[in-house]
Amino acid sequence: MSLSISPARLFDRFVPQGLVLKLCVLAAVGVLIILPLARIAIETLAPDAVSAWVDVTASPLSRNLLWLPLGNTLILGVGVASGCVLIGGFLAWMVVMTDIPFRRTIGLMATLPFMIPSFATALAWGSLFRNGRVGGQVGFLEGLGLSVPDWLAWGMAPTLIVLIAHYYSLAFTVIAAALATINSDLVEAAQMTGAKRSRIVFGIVLPVALPALVAGASLTFAGAVSNFAAPALLGLPVRMQTMATRLYGMIEIGQTARGYVIAILLIVVSAFFLWFGNKVISGRRSYATITGKGGRAKRFELGAARLPLFTLALFICALTTIVPVTILIASSLAPSSSALLSNWTLHYWIGESTANIAQGQAGIFHNPFIGSAAFTSINLGIVVAITGSILGLLIAFTLARYRKGFLSGTINQVSFLPLLVPGIAFGAAYIALFGAPIGPFPALYGTFALLVIAGTAYLVPFAVQTGRAVIQQVSGDLDESARLTGAGFFRRLTAITVPLASRGLAAGALLIFVKIVRDLSLVVLLFTPTTPILAVLAYRYASEGFTQFANAITVVILVISIAATLLANRLQTKSQPWLQN
C-alpha cells in the first residue's frame, strides 16, 4: 500500500506543467523549420563555401551584396508594417466598431488584396505610373500627358505602396478578429459610467487589440522583408535591391553559398526586429475577456464624419482590389500589352494553337497541365490548410497556456522563422535536406508529400498568429476548471479551446489555403513534372513573355481564392462576427 502513488501522479509531481507538450511541439517545429535552415547554414560552412561569409560581410562586394540591400529591406519592413497597421487598423475599426454604411462590403473587400498575388499588383502599378525610363509603352498617367518622376514610377516609393496595398488585409483580418472579441459588457459599463469615447478607446479597445496590432505589424513586416516580386519588378530599373532580390539573384546564377549567407543574415536581422516586437507583447499581462457570451456593443456613431470616412474606406478598398483585378483581366484578353482595352480576344483562354499568335501556344484550357495543375494546387491548399491549422493550433495553444519559460520562447521564435525566409530560400533548403535519401527514408523530391511538408512548415506562422490572437482570449479559467475536474489535455483542447477559437482557426486555415494556392516562390524550386502547380504554370508563361496566358492563370488562381473565401464564409456563418448587429 505504501506504493500507492501511481506513475502518472509521480510524473505530474516531478515534471513541470506542460513540459511534454512543449517538447513535442518543439520537436515538430524543429524538424520542419530548424533542420532545413540548419542544413543551409551548414552548407555555407563547407570548405569551398566558407569564403562566402567574407564576400558578403567584409569585402568590396559587401556594399552591394549586403549593406545597401539590408537598408532597403529594413525601410520596406518598417514602412510596410506601419502603413498596414494604420490602414488595416483604420478599416477594421470602421467595420467592427462604427456605424459606417456598407460594412459587409468593405469588410469583404478589405480581405481581398491579400489574395491578389503581389506581382499582379506591381504590374498594375506599372500600367498606371510607368514612365519613360525603361522606354516602350508609358503608363496611363503619362499617356494623359502628366509627367511621372522616377521616384514615383520606380524604386522605394512604389514598392512600399504596392506592398502596403497587398499586405494591409493581413493586418485587417487579425485586428478585426481581435476587435470583434472585445467584451461588450466592458464597453457598455464604460459607456454607462460616462466614459468619454477616447477613454474607451485607450482604456479598453487598444489594450485588448494590442496583441493583434503587434501580430499584424509582425506579419506584415516579415512579409515585406521577404517579398520578392514587388521589389524585383519595381526596383530593378533603378537598381534598388533588397535582401530577397539579392538572394534570388545569387541562387539564380548558381552562387548558392553567398545566397545562403544572405538568407541567414536576413533571418537574423528580421528575427531581432520581431523579437523586439514580441517583447512588447509578452511584457504585458494577458487579457482573458471572452467567456462565450455577451452581446454586441452599441456601435460608435461617426456623425458628420460618416460619409467622408466611408468614401475614404471605399477608395482604399477599390484602389487595392478592383483596379488591379480589372487590369489583370484586361491584360488576359488584350493581344498587345500596349493597348489594354482594345482588340479583346478569348484566344489566350480557349484558343486552338495558331502559328502566328504567341509561337503556337494554345489557350490555357488546352494546356495539358492545366487540369492536373489545378487539381494539385487545390489539393495542396486543402491538405496544407488542415495540417498547418492543426500544427498552428497546437503551437498557439502551447504558447497561450505556457507563455513563460525558455522553451515557450524558443517555440515562439522558431514558429515565426519561416516568415523571414524568402520562399525560394525555404524551397532551396528543403531540396538540400530532402533532395537525397536520408538513411532508410527515400528522397522526397518530386513527391506531393514534400510539397505538403514544406508548405505546412512555411505557413505555420500564419496559423499560429491568426489563431493566437483569438486563443489568447479564451479564458484560462475555463481551462483551469476543466483541468481541476480531471479533463485531459485533448479533452480540454477539443471541448473548450477549439470551439471558442474556431473563428480564428477558420480564418487561419483560409489564409493558409489562399496563400499556398497563389504562392510561387516556395514551390518554384520544389515542383517537378509530376506535381504541376498553377502558380508555376503562370510563372513559366510569364518568364517566356506570354503575359496574357500568365494573367489568365492568375485570374484562375484568383477565382479559386475568392471561391474559397465565400465558401468559408458560408460554412462559418460566424466567421465575421463583426458584421452582425
Next chain:
Amino acid sequence: MKLTSLMISTALATALVAPSAAQDLDAMTPEELLPLAQAEGTVTVYAFTSRIARVETAFEAAYPGIDVIAHDMNSTTQIARIRAENAAGINSVDVVYISDAPVVFSELLASGLIERYVPPRVAGALDDEFTNPLLAQRLSTKVLMYNEAANPDGAPVGNLWALTEPEWRGRVLMVDPLQRGDYLDLMVEFVLRADEMAAAYESHFGTSISLDPGVDNAGVQFITDLFDNDVVLLSSTDDVNTAIGTIDQSNPPVGFTTYSDRRDNEDEGWALQVANEVEPSNGIVFPAVLALAANTQNPAAARLLIDFLMGDDSETGGPGFAPFYVPGDYATRNDIPGHPDAIPLDEFIAWRIDPAATAEIRQEIADLVLMLQ
C-alpha cells in the same frame, strides 16, 4: 514467383546489355529508332524556349504513338533542376535543350549528368565545333538592337563606346547580368575581347584609352563606364524588347537583346532591328545545346526527338526545325542555309563565345557587375 523471377532476369539482362545497347542506339537511323521509341511511348524534354510547344505538335504528327512532354524553363532553372533530380535519384527528363553553354559544359557535362549524342543522319553536315563537347542545334544571340521606326537611316550607334557618353545616359537597356547567364556571358566577352575594345575606344575618341585605377583592361573599363552611365537593368528580354521596339516613341532607347525576337515585331507592335555596323562588335553569338539526360528512361525516343530537332533534309529543315528557321537564329547544319531575311552569319559581326574561356572568368566578372550595381 514466376513473375518476380522474370522481372529480375529482365532487369539483369537490361543491366548487362545496357552499355552496348546505348552504343547501338547511337548508331541507329531514325527508322531503326522509331519502333523502339514507339515501344517506350513517351519522351520528356526540358527546353529553354517556348517554341518547344510547336516542336511537340510537329513531332507527335510525324511520329504517332510517342507522347512528347515538354517543359519550358530557363537554362539556370534547368541546371538547378537536373542537379536536384539527380541527387534525389529521379530520372524524369530524357532530353535537355539548353543555352548557358559555359555552365553546361563545365558542370553538367563534366559531372556526368548529361551525355553527348549526335544523330548519325546529320553528323556529316556539322562542323566539329558544333558536335564537341555537345551537339549544338543552332546559334542564338544577345546583340545591340534599336528602334527601326525612329531611326529609319540605320542604327543610332556606331561604336559601343558611344553608349558610355551623356547622349545615352539612362537610355541603354539590358537584362540584369546577375539574373540571366546569357547577359553575364556578354559582359565576360567584353573583357575577353579587351584588345578590340581598346582599339574601338581609340577609334571613337581619337585617343588611346586610359584605365581607371584598379581597372585591368578596356573591357572592364567599358563595363564600368556603362554602369556609370546609368544603364537600365530589366528582368526579362521581353521587357527590353518592348522598351526598345515599341513603335511611336520619339526618342527610344537601345539595348542588348535577342536578334530573333524581331520575328515578333508585327504581333507586338515593335520595330526592333539589329545594329550590325558597330565597332568593335554588337554582342555575342552562342550555341543552343541538345543533350541526352544521363539516366534517360526512354533512350530511343530521346534520340529520335534530338534527331527531329536537328531538322529534316529539306532546304529549311522541315517541321522539326521550322520554329527556329527565323531571321536571327542560325542553323549549325551547313546544309540549311540562313534565313533570307537575316544578315548572313558570316556577315554578322557578333562575337562567337568560347565556353571554356568564358567559364574561367565568369565568376570574376559576376563580382565586378555586383560591385558596380
